[in-house]
Amino acid sequence: MPDATPSFDGLRVLALEARRADEIATLITRYGGQPTVAPAVREVPVESNDAAVTFVRTLVADGFDVVIFLTGIGARTLVAAGEAAVPREAIVGALARTKIVARGPKPVAALREMGVPVWATVPEPNTWREVLAVLDARQSELMLAGARVAVQEHGVPSPELVDSLRARGATVTAVPVYRWALPDDLEPLRAAVRALSESRVDVVLFLSGVQAAHLDQVAREMGLGDAVRRGLAHAVVASIGPSTSAELRRQGIGVDLDASHPKMGQLVRDAAERAGAILRDKER
Numbered sequence: 001m002p003d004a005t006p007s008f009d010g011l012r013v014l015a016l017e018a019r020r021a022d023e024i025a026t027l028i029t030r031y032g033g034q035p036t037v038a039p040a041v042r043e044v045p046v047e048s049n050d051a052a053v054t055f056v057r058t059l060v061a062d063g064f065d066v067v068i069f070l071t072g073i074g075a076r077t078l079v080a081a082g083e084a085a086v087p088r089e090a091i092v093g094a095l096a097r098t099k100i101v102a103r104g105p106k107p108v109a110a111l112r113e114m115g116v117p118v119w120a121t122v123p124e125p126n127t128w129r130e131v132l133a134v135l136d137a138r139q140s141e142l143m144l145a146g147a148r149v150a151v152q153e154h155g156v157p158s159p160e161l162v163d164s165l166r167a168r169g170a171t172v173t174a175v176p177v178y179r180w181a182l183p184d185d186l187e188p189l190r191a192a193v194r195a196l197s198e199s200r201v202d203v204v205l206f207l208s209g210v211q212a213a214h215l216d217q218v219a220r221e222m223g224l225g226d227a228v229r230r231g232l233a234h235a236v237v238a239s240i241g242p243s244t245s246a247e248l249r250r251q252g253i254g255v256d257l258d259a260s261h262p263k264m265g266q267l268v269r270d271a272a273e274r275a276g277a278i279l280r281d282k283e284r
Helices: 021-030 050-060 072-082 088-097 105-114 128-137 159-167 187-197 209-221 225-234 242-250 264-283
Strands: 012-015 034-037 042-045 066-069 099-102 148-152 171-175 178-181 203-206 236-239
Touching (some): 012 021, 012 187, 050 072, 099 105, 236 264
Parallel strands (some): 203 236
Antiparallel strands (some): 042 178
């Protein structure tokens, strides 16, 4: 007999996703939850393209041995921003001559669209540790000592990765492509803060640590920071994967479950399957 479909059984589920807000709301509903989606993050291109322009000029002069792309949207944005100074064909050609490391399927897909071959793909859970392990495993092809490495940052710095590469003797250039900002319309996020502060949320789904940081920022601005922390402790906190979980814990937020695979659909399914039992344990 097939396993029953996981169900939230009417639990109130908060998601802080922006780009895929409609999709996550549909998934929560499909698994029997009552969704509230309050976007907490807006992607903003860096105000100046100086970093992108410097990167592509160095790239076309064969100034990098390795380029690490951490996100698909970052790869596309970096190339598009660099076109202000260097023709796209020259950028793509230079990338093709360079050893390219892609952190997971999204940057692989973006690079494939451009016709850029990928030298190494980073496996799940796609944290900085896996990036480093892939590079360590291929030192017979490229020694990190003395290597010139560019890292496309994904909205926030990647100090662990950069520091670890430098500790291995690499010269590292961090290239910011976009940053995270609060949404233009804060009212849905404020409503979510009020609901959490009053313990009217049963499950919170985090797809990034930035979502948690912005939730906390708005809560503190409303004078509800401590109340929201109590609401999070009362609810089931579900994380999309190890990188996000590590950042949540760094912010002092307990994580009750990690998605079995770092994908949004799997996060919702796993939360639907396990949230009820976790809540019952919390209430004992």
